[in-house]
Amino acid sequence: MRRIIITLLVLILNLMFAGCGGVFFRQWPQHSEHLPVSHELDSVPFYPQEAYQCGPASLSMALTWSGIQTNPETITPEVFTPSRKGSLQSAMIGATRRHGRLAYPITGPDSIFEEVSAGHPVIVLQNLGLSWYPVWHYAVVVGYDLHKSTVILHSGVTPRKRLSFRVFYNTWARSDYWGLLVLSPSRLPAMATKHNYISAVLGLEKAHQWRAAIEGYKTALARWPGSLSARMGLGNSYYALGDLESAEAAFREATRRFPTDGMAFNNLAQVLWEQGKQQEALEAAGRAVDLDGPLVEEYRKTLKGIQAGKP
Amino acid sequence: MVRRVAKPVSIVLTICMLLLSLPHKSAFAGMIGTETVLDATRGQEARDYLNRIFARADVRASLIAQGIDPLEAKARVASLSDAEIVSLADQIEELPAGGSALGIIVGALLIVFIVLLITDILGYTDIFPFVKKHSEVK
Numbered sequence: 001m002r003r004i005i006i007t008l009l010v011l012i013l014n015l016m017f018a019g020c021g022g023v024f025f026r027q028w029p030q031h032s033e034h035l036p037v038s039h040e041l042d043s044v045p046f047y048p049q050e051a052y053q054c055g056p057a058s059l060s061m062a063l064t065w066s067g068i069q070t071n072p073e074t075i076t077p078e079v080f081t082p083s084r085k086g087s088l089q090s091a092m093i094g095a096t097r098r099h100g101r102l103a104y105p106i107t108g109p110d111s112i113f114e115e116v117s118a119g120h121p122v123i124v125l126q127n128l129g130l131s132w133y134p135v136w137h138y139a140v141v142v143g144y145d146l147h148k149s150t151v152i153l154h155s156g157v158t159p160r161k162r163l164s165f166r167v168f169y170n171t172w173a174r175s176d177y178w179g180l181l182v183l184s185p186s187r188l189p190a191m192a193t194k195h196n197y198i199s200a201v202l203g204l205e206k207a208h209q210w211r212a213a214i215e216g217y218k219t220a221l222a223r224w225p226g227s228l229s230a231r232m233g234l235g236n237s238y239y240a241l242g243d244l245e246s247a248e249a250a251f252r253e254a255t256r257r258f259p260t261d262g263m264a265f266n267n268l269a270q271v272l273w274e275q276g277k278q279q280e281a282l283e284a285a286g287r288a289v290d291l292d293g294p295l296v297e298e299y300r301k302t303l304k305g306i307q308a309g310k311p
Numbered sequence: 312m313v314r315r316v317a318k319p320v321s322i323v324l325t326i327c328m329l330l331l332s333l334p335h336k337s338a339f340a341g342m343i344g345t346e347t348v349l350d351a352t353r354g355q356e357a358r359d360y361l362n363r364i365f366a367r368a369d370v371r372a373s374l375i376a377q378g379i380d381p382l383e384a385k386a387r388v389a390s391l392s393d394a395e396i397v398s399l400a401d402q403i404e405e406l407p408a409g410g411s412a413l414g415i416i417v418g419a420l421l422i423v424f425i426v427l428l429i430t431d432i433l434g435y436t437d438i439f440p441f442v443k444k445h446s447e448v449k
Binding site for chain 2: 061193194195198199202205225227228232233236239253263266267269270272294298301302304305
């Protein structure tokens with residue numbers, strides 16, 4: 001009888017802790033040789049949170065750090081969902097963009113200290129509970145110490161709270177290492193990849209933050225001058241602002257660098273046409289159609305539109 | 312009664328669903344949106360990126376040192392699909408020490424990565440799940 005009870009208890013314990021995040025300790029952080037031994041940002045303000053308001057508080061800290069004057073009270077209606085008593089990640093990203101800031105998500109545990117040592121605070125989502133009893137919490141990582149194995153966070157009502165790597169890693173792993181950089185579009189994340197960065201700038205376009213998007217695409221082009229997407233995005237953002245001359249310049253540069261790509265010629269044609277440069281527009285649109293490609297139907301429409309007359 | 316109401320409602324709903332499921336169009340007539348460009352160019356840019364890596368002298372030297380013909384390796388990589396190539400380029404870009412900036416010292420990590428990748432494709436190792444093995448038994 002006793003054996004059966006023990007077996008059952010072991011089974012229950014196993015079930016309780018099954019799937020509770022990554023199992024520390026797989027030598028984290030990896031590749032830390034090139035990192036400063038410790039780093040702490042002193043330029044990130046601290047806003048203590050009220051009940052359930054860790055999302056607005058964390059976002060306010062990051063936005064204020066990035067140069068946007070704000071506070072948790074003004075941010076709360078933008079991100080907080082009362083029925084869920086919390087803030088969804090998508091709302092955090094959306095609010096960041098609405099303030100003209102670049103929302104760069106971090107996925108995976110490996111780049112967080114690179115960002116902090118480059119001077120960027122990182123909003124992280126932790127599950128302070130267990131996988132089957134989640135207690136979701138946003139905090140802002142503002143420092144770390146490799147010697148003492150601690151992460152320093154602005155968290156809840158505690159500024160500069162120190163957590164051991166083990167606790168931090170385990171609570172963060174339960175959100176699949178969700179993290180967010182809130183950056184001025186003139187800054188590049190320390191570990192930026194081209195596609196992720198341009199996707200983040202595209203988010204600014206979606207939020208109709210054209211000026212911020214322009215800035216972001218320029219930042220992208222300084223780093224990846226060969227990116228057609230960034231150059232087209234730059235032209236499209238100028239176009240959306242009504243700055244046709246700058247849009248034309250961007251698309252012209254795109255056609256110069258990518259003379260075999262119809263997309264650049266198509267947009268150049270449209271912009272020329274809207275400036276009344278009919279002949280040049282016809283040439284560009286014809287070129288796009290000649291170059292062919294999966295979007296050739298779009299190019300034909302543009303060409304027909306120009307041939308038909310008025311913009 | 313229900314039937315009489317249901318028909319027009321279902322037609323309206325059908326149209327709404329169709330509109331929702333149409334491919335993304337740029338917000339402005341005549342213009343190709345940035346999202347479309349991003350999707351269209353991603354595979355090609357990743358391919359160019361990998362080709363530039365294969366052109367590096369240190370990468371070629373270490374491949375030869377492993378007994379791998381760089382030309383053959385390049386050809387094998389070229390046979391990967393767009394999605395596989397993109398995944399590969401992302402992994403190289405995410406290597407620490409600025410793996411994406413080809414100009415600066417990337418050091419041993421990139422070399423190890425490339426060598427493992429090539430040996431994966433050739434079937435000696437099995438590190439990267441996205442690499443399809445040519446000798447895979449169907």
